Amino acid sequence: MQKILIVEDDEKLRNELKIFLEKNGYEVESLETFNNTIEDILNINPDLVLLDINLPNVDGQYVCKEIRKISNMGIIIVTSRDSEIDELLSINYGADHYITKPYNIQILLAKIASLLRRTDLSAETSDKIDAKDFIINTSNSTIEKQGKVIELTKNEYKILKYLVQNREKIVSREEIMDCLWETESFIDDNTLTVNITRLRNKLEELNLKELLETRRGQGYILRK
Amino acid sequence: MKFKNFFKDKIITTTLLLFAILAIEIFLIAYPIANFIRIYIPIIIIVLYIIGITIEYLAKKQFYTNLIMTLEELEDKYLITEIVKSPNFIEGKILSNSLQQINKSMIENVNKYKYMLEDYKEYIELWIHEIKMPIATSKMVIENNKNEVTKSIDEELEKIENYIEQALFYARSSTVEKDYYIRKTSLQNIVNESIKKNKNILIAEKISLNIHDIEKEVNTDSKWIVFILNQIIQNSAKYMKSEEPSQIEIYAKQAKENVILYIKDNGIGIKKGEITRVFEKGFTGTNGREANKKSTGIGLYLCKKLCDKLGISIELNSVQNEGTEVRLVFPKGSYVDIT
Structure with a gap:
């Protein structure tokens, strides 16, 4: 550590x-x-x-x-x-x-x-995050499952990473926007909706559609 | 100084002299002397007298004309004692000495207030640094105990932070001392920092941002300019229309002599007659007096003051019900490149 x-x-x-x-x-x-x-x-x-x-x-x-x-x-x-x-x-x-x-x-x-x-060069931090159902590659912002690789856009990648970090917790739209704005992607409400839809479609390609759930009026949750 | 006026001052001396000549003439009647001498004596006296007062007049005229002219040309009139030489006639000497003493005492007096102001400013800066400590600690406590209550306190803390920032820059703006540091700064970094700082209000108000063409460099103090941008962005966020989607557009244009940063919103705008007054201290306008706006009339006033110090010009255009555009014009003069 x-x-x-x-x-x-x-x-x-x-x-x-x-x-x-x-x-x-x-x-x-x-x-x-x-x-x-x-x-x-x-x-x-x-x-x-x-x-x-x-x-x-x-x-x-x-x-x-x-x-x-x-x-x-x-x-x-x-x-x-x-x-x-x-x-x-x-x-x-x-x-x-x-x-x-x-x-x-x-x-x-x-x-x-x-x-x-x-x-910390010695520790060589891994550029792969194991999210159990799939793997996130931080170096080229892709997700993969059983050898199938899908590319994510910059915003999709950030959103997914934030959801993974807060897995099984309800994450509000404001929180996601806050996180994106912090990294200088100043997206608005509509863009967020579009990004979430696209992210969901990409997850579907890996048969992981049910993973990302919408909680009406509260936000999103990435299930286990 | 006109000769007429000067001569008026000499009226007593002249009258007495004429009486003296008359007395001499009456005295001379008692003696049998040549007429030539009777005429010669008063003429010689009068001629010498005229020469005498002419010399005096010319000396005085030179001094006073010089004094008045210099005074008119001088911007800081109190510097007059440094410029005009002390003359060689007595009234002039007295005047010049008195001026010097008055000036000295005045400067001492002014300095006293200058030091007082400086002292006060230092205290404000110190106080501001101190007050930031408990705020930082409170924010940490909130971060470690996140819930609805602390979130609400956090929002209030943010307002406090903004007010403190204003006080700090107000103190900085009102001193003569140079308090900024100008260097090459990326406009993009400045804009990003300012937006991040105001992200809570911008997200809460559902304002969409359209930022483009800001990959430019300007010579300025980034801390000051971020503060100025904060005020402008906060104003935009505060005065949006409720019925249509709010938008703020930020972009820059490179001209030959300057870089212009535009901050444009589609908010409620400003009444035509009030636009010229928005930079006045304490001016709140019709918009600011509305309920919940809590305008203090300090934000834009400070922006203008700080911009003046940094050599940036700030301009504002607005159409009521359509929006407001603020332009910051950064000069690109070659002299600033040295820094």
């Missing part, structure tokens, strides 16, 4: 963030004291560190610079300072991303995931 270290002096935020990231399948550690911040981070040696700028005793940007001299771990600066200059400085000091508080939690999650994929 990949290890994330939270360097944040607000205790409550730290704990909530920890709960959230653990829920999303990461191993999470956090610093409780900030006397030897740089050494502590290097000792724990996480795959990724979420670093606040305003820390007691030390400046986050300085920490970032010092860590970068020694380690190649992913660094995401998370701060309430939102000027262009702070961002530029942090990136120059070797931070991989710069997110301002209050952050959009989905964006944070997406950046963590993409950064970990990039930094």
Whole structure:
């Protein structure tokens, strides 16, 4: 499991963030004291560190610079300072991303995931998701079942992936749109309907039509 | 300074001098001297007097004319003491010295307020960074405890965030200090970021987006421009028609000297007479006074102010019941390429 270290002096935020990231399948550690911040981070040696700028005793940007001299771990600066200059400085000091508080939690999650994929070359994350009844190929956005391969469009792929992630849960249309908008596919209500219909037809080609169910007035559910 | 006016000031001296000449003439009658001398004495006195006041007049005229002319040409009139040289006659010296002292004290006074404003701005910025902490924490708590209640609180938090953002930029817009950083920025990134930020309201209002031709680069501060776009998009989302499908179209056009970003909606539009006033502070208009709109008249005012600082021009066109179009014109001058 990949290890994330939270360097944040607000205790409550730290704990909530920890709960959230653990829920999303990461191993999470956090610093409780900030006397030897740089050494502590290097000792724990996480795959990724979420670093606040305003820390007691030390400046986050300085920490970032010092860590970068020694380690190649992913660094995401998370701060309430939102000027262009702070961002530029942090990136120059070797931070991989710069997110301002209050952050959009989905964006944070997406950046963590993409950064970990990039930094963790050894783990070679699989480009196939096994959805039991079929397999999703993340590299070329296709689905396959028993050797039969069907191509998905960008939006169909994103929708299916979201449904698989939330399997057996009712997913509202708003939630799906929210997820698509987050990845910059700004589709409207009608386009979503069209995409769902097409996705259903493609699933039918694999004899999986009954898998995607519509719950009137509530949304969709991907059955087991 | 006209000679007539100057001479009026000399009327007492002149009258006294004429009396003196008269007195001398009366005195001379008692003595048997040549007529030539009787005439010569007053003429010599008058001629010398005229030469004297002419020299004085010319010196003063030069100084005061220069002073008035410079004052008229100067945009910042208080700089006059830095430009006009102190003259060599006494009233001029006194005037010049007084001006310098008045100016100095005025500048000190103005600086006092400038520092106060700066101080206040710093406090606001600090406060804003502090208030963002509990908001971020609250959002995390909500994320870990998702239900109908927390979702509703989340929506309110979002409104709070928007108001805070406005306060931050209001503080930034009213200082003289340069607070932005201009560099090459992708319009696409800016637009995407702004839409993502407002996705909740856009999805809730069922607004379809038509974004095209925005793969262009402009020189600007992305943080500021995202804030400006947020205000414009939020306005569009707020003032939509209920009876037909809402749409926002965003696209850019490259011209020779600039890049123009268009944000166009098919909303309720703005009354003809009110269009010119939308950038005024506190102007809410007929639309804004409607129930539930809660317009403060700050959003567009701030946009205009920030645009002015960034050197972008913001223009607005609208037809009532048809929609509104906002244009942001980014100059493409070669001088900004250096940054």
